[in-house]
Amino acid sequence: MNKIKSLDDLRKMKQNLEHEMNIREKSNEPESLVQIRVAMATCGIASGARTVMNTLVEKIEKDKIPAVVTQGGCMGYCYAEPTIEVKVPGKDPVVFGNVDSQRAIDILVKYVVNGELLEGIIPTNYQTINEKK
Amino acid sequence: MAQFKMHLLVCGGTGCRASQSEIIVENLKSEIKNLGLENDAQVVITGCFGFCEKGPIVKIVPDNTFYTQVKPEDCAEIVREHILKGRKVKRLLYEDPETQKHIEDSKHMNFYQKQIRIALRNCGFIDPENIDEYIARDGYAALGNIITGMSPQEAIDIMKKSGLRGRGGGGFPTGIKWEIASKSKADQKYVVCNADEGDPGAFMDRSILEGDPHSVIEAMAICGYCIGATKGIVYIRAEYPLAIKRLKIAARQSRAYGLLGQDILGSGFSFDIELRYGAGAFVCGEETALIKSMEGLRGEPTVKPPFPAEKGYLGKPTNVNNVETFANVPAIFLKGADWFSSIGTAKSKGTKVFALAGKINNVGLIEVPMGITLREVIFEIGGGIKDGKKFKAVQTGGPSGGCLTEKHLDTPIDFDNLIAAGSMMGSGGMIVMDEDDCMVSVAKFYLEFTVEESCGKCAPCRIGNKRLHEILEKICSGKGVEADIDYLKNLSRVIKDTALCGLGQTSPNPVLSTIEHFHDEYLAHVKERICPAGSCKALKLYTILPDKCTGCTACVRACPVDAITGEKRQAHVIDVNKCIRCGACYEKCKFTAIHVQ
Numbered sequence: 197m198n199k200i201k202s203l204d205d206l207r208k209m210k211q212n213l214e215h216e217m218n219i220r221e222k223s224n225e226p227e228s229l230v231q232i233r234v235a236m237a238t239c240g241i242a243s244g245a246r247t248v249m250n251t252l253v254e255k256i257e258k259d260k261i262p263a264v265v266t267q268g269g270c271m272g273y274c275y276a277e278p279t280i281e282v283k284v285p286g287k288d289p290v291v292f293g294n295v296d297s298q299r300a301i302d303i304l305v306k307y308v309v310n311g312e313l314l315e316g317i318i319p320t321n322y323q324t325i326n327e328k329k
Numbered sequence: 330m331a332q333f334k335m336h337l338l339v340c341g342g343t344g345c346r347a348s349q350s351e352i353i354v355e356n357l358k359s360e361i362k363n364l365g366l367e368n369d370a371q372v373v374i375t376g377c378f379g380f381c382e383k384g385p386i387v388k389i390v391p392d393n394t395f396y397t398q399v400k401p402e403d404c405a406e407i408v409r410e411h412i413l414k415g416r417k418v419k420r421l422l423y424e425d426p427e428t429q430k431h432i433e434d435s436k437h438m439n440f441y442q443k444q445i446r447i448a449l450r451n452c453g454f455i456d457p458e459n460i461d462e463y464i465a466r467d468g469y470a471a472l473g474n475i476i477t478g479m480s481p482q483e484a485i486d487i488m489k490k491s492g493l494r495g496r497g498g499g500g501f502p503t504g505i506k507w508e509i510a511s512k513s514k515a516d517q518k519y520v521v522c523n524a525d526e527g528d529p530g531a532f533m534d535r536s537i538l539e540g541d542p543h544s545v546i547e548a549m550a551i552c553g554y555c556i557g558a559t560k561g562i563v564y565i566r567a568e569y570p571l572a573i574k575r576l577k578i579a580a581r582q583s584r585a586y587g588l589l590g591q592d593i594l595g596s597g598f599s600f601d602i603e604l605r606y607g608a609g610a611f612v613c614g615e616e617t618a619l620i621k622s623m624e625g626l627r628g629e630p631t632v633k634p635p636f637p638a639e640k641g642y643l644g645k646p647t648n649v650n651n652v653e654t655f656a657n658v659p660a661i662f663l664k665g666a667d668w669f670s671s672i673g674t675a676k677s678k679g680t681k682v683f684a685l686a687g688k689i690n691n692v693g694l695i696e697v698p699m700g701i702t703l704r705e706v707i708f709e710i711g712g713g714i715k716d717g718k719k720f721k722a723v724q725t726g727g728p729s730g731g732c733l734t735e736k737h738l739d740t741p742i743d744f745d746n747l748i749a750a751g752s753m754m755g756s757g758g759m760i761v762m763d764e765d766d767c768m769v770s771v772a773k774f775y776l777e778f779t780v781e782e783s784c785g786k787c788a789p790c791r792i793g794n795k796r797l798h799e800i801l802e803k804i805c806s807g808k809g810v811e812a813d814i815d816y817l818k819n820l821s822r823v824i825k826d827t828a829l830c831g832l833g834q835t836s837p838n839p840v841l842s843t844i845e846h847f848h849d850e851y852l853a854h855v856k857e858r859i860c861p862a863g864s865c866k867a868l869k870l871y872t873i874l875p876d877k878c879t880g881c882t883a884c885v886r887a888c889p890v891d892a893i894t895g896e897k898r899q900a901h902v903i904d905v906n907k908c909i910r911c912g913a914c915y916e917k918c919k920f921t922a923i924h925v926q
Binding site: 197198199200201202205206207209210214215216217219220222223234235237238249254257265266267268269 | 335391393417455461464467582585
């Protein structure tokens with residue numbers, strides 16, 4: 197361990213360290229973030245959901261997009277795997293099908309950051325358990 | 330470097346470790362390795378989450394899944410289902426006792442909804458043995474800002490403005506304490522952290538030191554800069570081995586980074602800490618006794634003044650603060666005095682950590698804003714009384730405090746309201762009692778503790794408390810008379826007025842407060858010779874209800890002293906003179922024919 201010699205060094209060190217804690221900081225206030233859920237059931241994994249998830253996580257970290265990626269179980273759209281659900285705060289969740297790494301980046305850049313709609317949205321007609329009260 | 334997609338936070342506090350959380354960590358790690366997920370998921374040992382009732386806790390972020398009562402054999406399933414496939418393990422989720430629904434996200438648990446975590450901000454969030462995680466959360470930034478850009482007086486003014494009061498029990502304004510110590514002139518001054526936590530049922534200081542030791546070290550250094558001290562000492566009980574271990578690791582890491590030692594961050598300010606171990610005497614939590622004990626003398630209090638701020642450890646000015654007080658300090662400097670004083674009530678700012686114990690559903694550690702009501706703490710956060718019984722009282726302030734009853738449920742909790750209600754904040758232990766608890770026995774329990782812990786230096790405490798205990802013993806064994814109650818009251822007042830230190834001056838509080846709030850219960854013991862709660866063994870009266878007794882003779886065989894007689898298939902009778910009130914017949918009877926009064 198090297199000694200920290202000044203307050204500036206301490207601040208720089210903090211900046212280098214904080215990205216590893218980001219995932220925990222984000223979990224503190226998930227409501228204010230874009231929540232992306234990757235369907236990670238057997239069929240999803242088989243069609244490459246894990247790669248998609250890695251891409252999402254890396255892009256979000258690199259561009260400092262205020263979003264958090266979690267895993268979900270099977271959503272039932274096995275014909276369109278890998279699928280991801282994107283919940284922008286204040287909006288209804290949107291499900292995208294047939295997502296590969298390139299589409300994942302498109303979704304982040306166009307839908308999440310710029311708010312444009314993309315093709316390939318699966319219309320949802322279900323209620324989640326959180327809505328049923 | 331690969332980015333972890335999930336963190337598995339495992340509670341490494343003393344409570345959860347006692348339920349095998351270390352093995353859980355190992356099992357999680359090995360299963361993650363088996364499945365080749367080392368780059369996806371990271372296992373982190375953290376401090377206490379507070380929800381000790383349902384430990385061991387494993388929390389998974391970023392989805393905030395809160396697994397309770399995890400066993401080592403559950404780990405494979407958690408990793409295979411949740412980490413690999415994204416399916417939460419339902420059976421391990423916390424179940425809301427009212428709706429019986431599994432709660433997936435800890436944000437939705439009643440236990441956490443009303444809490445504001447300042448002193449516990451890092452507990453259950455960072456790895457206490459890794460200084461980098463503390464720095465990543467702005468650790469040592471407050472110290473850095475102060476020693477490079479503020480005068481000691483400016484920093485003290487912020488402390489005064491924040492309104493922080495001592496969390497160890499007394500509630501003395503921390504900023505003023507620092508100011509007094511800063512004005513004393515001496516070649517050497519000392520900062521002491523009082524980690525001699527001793528109230529029955531209180532464990533917040535231990536949890537802070539186990540979960541976030543750096544916040545205490547940082548605050549001690551800040552205090553050192555403010556009062557002009559270069560040496561800090563943590564006085565900690567030897568029976569907190571895990572807290573000691575983590576504190577030592579933390580100090581070693583801080584020194585390696587140069588955040589303790591000479592010329593910190595090039596500011597010219599030097600500070601370092603050392604540890605002293607207490608042998609677990611309650612009186613050593615009193616600051617003058619603590620200082621005596623640190624000097625290697627008997628842990629006996631001395632008369633104030635002189636206050637430690639003028640003449641303390643080795644005769645030098647010494648500032649003593651409690652662990653929780655210190656844990657608040659870095660947050661105050663980072664977020665500002667106005668932020669801190671916006672939380673709480675007019676005269677009690679910020680939050681308070683309480684240890685919930687006794688007959689409450691959610692035993693654990695909580696941090697709530699001052700001014701919250703007892704009802705919110707007990708029934709919302711605490712989940713109400715165990716087994717659907719009726720709330721009777723809550724004891725706050727430990728052996729120095731008193732009981733609060735149903736009529737206090739809606740009183741906002743702060744330093745002054747608790748004193749007005751005949752109790753005190755103390756270090757924050759809250760022992761909840763239900764209808765089965767006898768208040769005379771409760772007073773007796775605390776007196777037993779005080780008699781045991783009295784250092785014996787002054788007569789009122791040494792002899793007076795012993796007498797109080799004897800009378801309570803007499804009442805509980807059914808030999809009390811009405812005059813005993815007045816005698817208790819008088820003696821209590823004398824002890825309060827004449828004892829030397831805080832321990833003796835407050836030790837009669839449990840007696841006075843139970844007499845005040847439960848006078849009828851005392852009267853029932855001495856006049857009718859019954860214990861309304863049915864807890865004093867000597868006052869129980871066992872009789873057989875003839876219309877319910879079938880004469881099965883089960884009780885006759887259970888009775889160890891042959892006090893029950895009667896013919897087969899005829900109602901039996903208990904000879905009250907022979908009966909030793911053991912309750913064996915009551916437990917054996919299948920027809921609820923034994924009546925207890």
